[in-house]
Amino acid sequence: xxxxxxxxxxxxxxxxxxxxxxxxxxxxxxxxxxxxxxxxxxxxxxxxxxxxxxxxxxxxxxxxxxxxxxxxxxxxxxxxxxxxxxxxxxxxxxxxxxxxxxxxxxxxxxxxxxxxxxxxxxxxxxxxxxxxxxxxxxxxxxxxxxxxxxxxxxxxxxxxxxxxxxxxxxxxxxxxxxxxxxxxxxxxxxxxxxxxxxxxxxxxxxxxxxxxxxxxxxxxxxxxxxxxxxxxxxxxxxxxxxxxxxxxxxxxxxxxxxxxxxxxxxx
Amino acid sequence: xxxxxxxxxxxxxxxxxxxxxxxxxxxxxxxxxxxxxxxxxxxxxxxxxxxxxxxxxxxxxxxxxxxxxxxxxxxxxxxxxxxxxxxxxxxxxxxxxxxxxxxxxxxxxxxxxxxxxxxxxxxxxxxxxxxxxxxxxxxxxxxxxxxxxxxxxxxxxxxxxxxxxxxx
Numbered sequence: 012x013x014x015x016x017x018x019x020x021x022x023x024x025x026x027x028x029x030x031x032x033x034x035x036x037x038x039x040x041x042x043x044x045x046x047x048x049x050x051x052x053x054x055x056x057x058x059x060x061x062x063x064x065x066x067x068x069x070x071x072x073x074x075x076x077x078x079x080x081x082x083x084x085x086x087x088x089x090x091x092x093x094x095x096x097x098x099x100x101x102x103x104x105x106x107x108x109x110x111x112x113x114x115x116x117x118x119x120x121x122x123x124x125x126x127x128x129x130x131x132x133x134x135x136x137x138x139x140x141x142x143x144x145x146x147x148x149x150x151x152x153x154x155x156x157x158x159x160x161x162x163x164x165x166x167x168x169x170x171x172x173x174x175x176x177x178x179x180x181x182x183x184x185x186x187x188x189x190x191x192x193x194x195x196x197x198x199x200x201x202x203x204x205x206x207x208x209x210x211x212x213x214x215x216x217x218x219x220x221x222x223x224x225x226x227x228x229x230x231x232x233x234x235x236x237x238x239x240x241x242x243x244x245x246x247x248x249x250x251x252x253x254x255x256x257x258x259x260x261x262x263x264x265x266x267x268x269x270x271x272x273x274x275x276x277x278x
Numbered sequence: 279x280x281x282x283x284x285x286x287x288x289x290x291x292x293x294x295x296x297x298x299x300x301x302x303x304x305x306x307x308x309x310x311x312x313x314x315x316x317x318x319x320x321x322x323x324x325x326x327x328x329x330x331x332x333x334x335x336x337x338x339x340x341x342x343x344x345x346x347x348x349x350x351x352x353x354x355x356x357x358x359x360x361x362x363x364x365x366x367x368x369x370x371x372x373x374x375x376x377x378x379x380x381x382x383x384x385x386x387x388x389x390x391x392x393x394x395x396x397x398x399x400x401x402x403x404x405x406x407x408x409x410x411x412x413x414x415x416x417x418x419x420x421x422x423x424x425x426x427x428x429x430x431x432x433x434x435x436x437x438x439x440x441x442x443x444x445x446x
Contacts, residue, residue, distance in 0.1 A: 023428055023435075027400030030381050034294065034401060049310045219372060 115251050115260065116232070117210065117223070132244035135169035135179060135231050142166065151176045152194045152257045158276040160184050170233055178234060187247060188263035190273075194256075213250075213267060215274045220252035222267045250274060285309075287326070287402075288333050291412065294397050295337045304340060308332045327408045334412035384434040392427035399424050 146166045147154045156163065163184055168177035182190040211222040229246040231239040249262045250270035259277070264270035288308060292301040312329050385396055398409040399420070406424075410417040 023432055024400060026377075026381060027385070027396065027431075028403050030378055030385075031401035031403055033378055034382075049306075214372075219375065 115221075115258070117221070129241065129243050133239070133241040135167075135181075135242060136233060136239065137171055138167050138169040140165055141168050146177070146180050149176055150180050150192075150194070152192070154180050154192060155257075155277045156182065157190065157261075157273045158278060159273045160188065160190070160276075163190075170231075172234075184263075186263065188261070191260040191262070193258045193260065211267065213271055215250075215252045215271065216254065218252060218254065220250055220271070220274065222270065223249045223251070224267065288329055291330055291333050291398075291402055292337055294401055295334065295394065295412075297337045297340055300340055304333060304336045307336050311336075327411045330404070330408060331411040331414070334414060338414070380435065381431075384431050387434065388427060388430060391423060392430060395420060395423045396427050396431070 141149070143154070143156070143163070143166050146168055149168060149171075160182075163182035165183040167181040167183060168179070169181065170178040172178065178194055180192045182192070184190075211224065213220045213222055226245050226247060227249070229242075229244055231242040233239060247263045248265075248267075248270070249260055250264065250267065251258070251260050252274060253259065259274065261270050261273060264273060285305070289301055289305050292304040292308075297304045308329065311332050385393060385401075388396060394413055395409060398404045398412055399406070404412065406417055406420050409415075409420045409424075413420070415423070
């Protein structure tokens with residue numbers, strides 16, 4: 012087979028570098044307590060090193076050094092979360108089953124070993140009910156309504172910014188169907204889903220859409236990137252898509268076909 | 279802030295080198311060792327490379343202690359991107375996603391050493407010198423192994439290129 016020369020070494024290297032940017036790795040966990048505990052516990056051993064035996068009169072040095080080390084360790088881990096690569100707005104797949112797409116983070120794995128939903132989950136932070144008109148005035152993104160579902164039974168605004176602009180607008184319909192609209196330009200992501208291995212790709216208005224056919228555990232991630240485990244709940248089948256600036260999450264449609272039909276009437 | 283960057287990158291390095299779910303342990307171990315050895319660090323190599331060398335070493339120890347590299351970062355993962363349900367997904371984004379999936383797949387199929395060098399040099403975008411430190415190889419080996427891995431990748435990809443023309 013002839014090797015296509017149009018794909019030269021420079022192109023491939025550049026492509027691989029770009030690929031690296033699309034690979035999302037999980038957030039480093041908070042290692043601060045563990046590292047601090049170990050550094051403190053290890054301190055006597057460190058002091059016994061001949062090169063670091065304190066001279067009489069400068070005994071404050073080791074403890075100062077230790078305090079500095081602990082402080083540095085704390086700083087390291089505390090700031091880590093703030094400099095994580097932001098969630099990608101478009102399709103990104105991870106190498107180990109983590110998938111970030113349209114403001115949601117899907118952790119795929121065995122549902123049996125995943126986190127369990129709260130029996131009585133809390134709603135999203137600072138949630139309140141509002142009229143559709145008010146939602147449209149307050150939100151920084153256009154609040155669209157799927158014509159197929161019509162006027163929602165309830166409109167919920169959640170997690171407002173300082174000026175009251177909600178980060179999430181939810182249209183709630185009868186029968187357990189809800190459409191979450193989320194300002195997708197904001198980082199970090201919006202929710203984490205702990206889904207089983209099933210995910211399917213479709214298309215809405217020329218853009219990829221992700222279908223999670225099985226019930227899955229869902230939790231809210233606020234604008235600081237903090238996971239709200241108290242919101243952890245079991246979510247029904249969900250379609251996720253984005254128009255480039257706003258991310259949509261339609262939950263409770265009976266089938267992918269119906270979810271797509273609803274999504275395509277969004278206006 | 280700089281130190282924090284090291285931390286996030288350290289985790290990413292461990293993860294992509296195949297520490298997988300043990301990345302947390304690897305990074306924790308590396309932090310502790312780095313702080314413990316801080317006085318040994320003379321500043322004649324960039325701090326990042328020094329820390330990454332510890333990460334690389336810890337990850338290798340991890341692989342040695344496993345019967346196989348089951349936590350391999352590039353193991354068979356359910357791929358994102360358009361699947362068979364949407365074969366005619368329009369748009370550049372879909373095409374690009376497909377290309378990335380193909381590329382990742384090709385990287386995954388490389389031998390362990392080829393894959394490690396591709397992960398370091400390209401996916402993590404490390405320099406040759408940094409790669410040499412992370413993998414514990416001579417720099418010349420990094421250079422030759424990188425070239426060889428690229429040739430292998432290109433050969434693997436040649437079959438799947440019919441639909442995509444790299445721009446530029």
